[in-house]
Amino acid sequence: MQKLMLALALPFALAATMGLAPAFAQEPMKVTIATEGSSPPWNSTDSTGKLIGFDVDLGYELCRRMGATCTFVAQDWDGIIPALTVGKYDAIMGGMSITEKRKKTIDFSMPYAVGFNQIVMRKGLGLPPTDAKAKLNLTQMAASKQATIDTLRTALSGRTLGVLRSSNSEVVVNELFGKVATIRSYDTNENMTMDVAAGRVDGTLADFFVLKTFLESKDGDVAEFYGPMLNGGPWGPGAGIGIRKTDPQLKAAFDKAIASANEDGAIKALTEKWFGMDMSPPK
Amino acid sequence: MDIALIIESIQTLLGGVVLTLELTILSLLIGFVLSVPLAFMRASRSPWLSWPVLAYTYVFRGTPLLVQLFLIYYGLGQLAFVRESFLWLLFRDPFYCALLAFSLNSAAYTIEVFRGGIQSVPPGLVEAAQAIGLSPTKISLRIVFPLAFRTVLPSYANEVVGMIKASSLASTVTLLEITGLARKLVSETFAPYEVFIAAGAIYLGLTFLASRLFNLIELHLSGAPPDKARRPWLLKLRQAL
């Protein structure tokens, strides 16, 4: 039965692609890309209202390689996927991790950067010391890793933690500390770090560079990194470009552009410019 | 449109009703208590009494509640002397920040509603009360205010409905009332219409109940003859009030 359906569907599919491909090649592609706009150095808004950051620079670079005209727009994180699916824009570039859960709703390009995340806690809470330079990949949980997590859980029990709504950090915090700590969700990273500075929350888990920018800002000296640098697990293989499932041509175009930018070192150069280190994906 | 998801969302969002009602009712109560004396000041002929209150209502009615909420929540949190004082025990908690913003805002509107009512009370009644030797406080609270309240009841009912709706802004300062839960649910299900329609239905229910309640109170206060209140439950409610 399935074979029969396939056989019937094949001519239609072929006709559709043949009909679409030339039309697609003729038009200069216009792509609107959304980013969150308050997560420096990934993306932020400067004082003239312009969106800047690694995502924006790389976005324009990829578009140049695709021969497309691109515009960036800002969108709060909690609505960034729904607004993509209803067609407010064509792609998301906001340091968004490729996750299984998101893949149920949207497609992703191949990873364009691999970041990591860390907890920041306010100073003076009397927490036991940890090694903030250590790294921990949550993908395969060994016994030694579980011990580190258990220590963290004991240290953070009874504390209040802020997270960005709909972020992977929210998933991780809920999973690891949801039973022992109070969790508050924010619309933007900046509102969240303002509350860390004010002391409404004791700490947060978020993208390492977002938090580094906060700790280096004028009210960042009240807090410090705590516990190991985290990646893998719910964060998946890295940050990818979010694309509607109905838009495979765009995904293919982005994949091609990312592969070429990774090959000739453009991604490496841009990550070094914005993050001060090489965060390009494995080739 | 997924009807099953709407029903499921309503069930989840009902968990936020308690917080929505807490915020609404407490803000209205505090707003009411603040607004009665301030409305008399506002209605007074002395500019020394009336102008400061006018300045308060003017500013709070002339700026968006969202700005007021963010000023109290993020603005006060920025000030070191607030963070180091006992006040921080309250302002540290988003609930009290929202409560303060909503109460001050609601008071500003309620003052102007009550002022209108107070000024509509015929001066003859006040003079009569003075003639029989009632104290000014007694006149204000026992004669003028009840009459004023009855006159402005429909406007006050609008303020109550407005407050139920305005409480949705609490979602912007991390509180998980109905709208907060809805936004959280959207970020989990990626299904904005179903969830927001569900939230809308719950608010519609709440505002409908509030309007009905005020209609009944109005009916009761207008002293409608019992035969108008044909339904027995209405009679019971009238007796209870």
Next chain:
Amino acid sequence: MGGFQEQFLRGLETTVLVAAISGTLGMLVGLAGAAAKLSRFRVLRMIADAYTTIVRGVPELLVILLVYFGGTAALTALVGSYVEVSALWAGVFSLTVVFGAYATEIFRGAIQAIPRGQTEAALSIGLAPWQTWLLVILPQMARIALPALCNLWISLLKDTSLISIVGLSDIMRVAVVGAGSMRDPLTFYLAASALYLMLTSVSLLTFRLVERRMLAPLH
């Protein structure tokens, strides 16, 4: 404020623009709504009743979120092909829906406040129904509705702050972005308050002047 002054100016422009368009469209919706509510046709009355009951019973924030996320899908289904709804038009549309619902009630009340004799007199001197509406009912209604419309306009100005949540760069959004990136919420939200207060004050003064003009011939 680190160069945010210019952005605030542009935000002010956006806020005024969105309020002006939604206010104008909302007035038209209100007139149509009031006509429907007072119509002989039961279906029209029911539609108008459902519209005002639902919109006035649901938070403005939810209406905006629904229109922003649901608007594109609904329009696409309606037209049959993909329709782009920008943040600006989503904001304008949702505020129009809200403004129109309240304006409907204001206009309905104002029309009902005009003595029936006026319509009867107009019809008896041979005016057509549309002339009666345009020349007799509307001018009198406008005068009665003016104070309530002034309040509604001020609510609209303030409600525009909610569209910042869907990413439109109005006064509020500039304040949120500035507060975050300069880490100085107090200054930025106070600046936003001052701008809104200025807008509402100018509106109040304008309405006072118009009111005086309109009332003058009667005295």
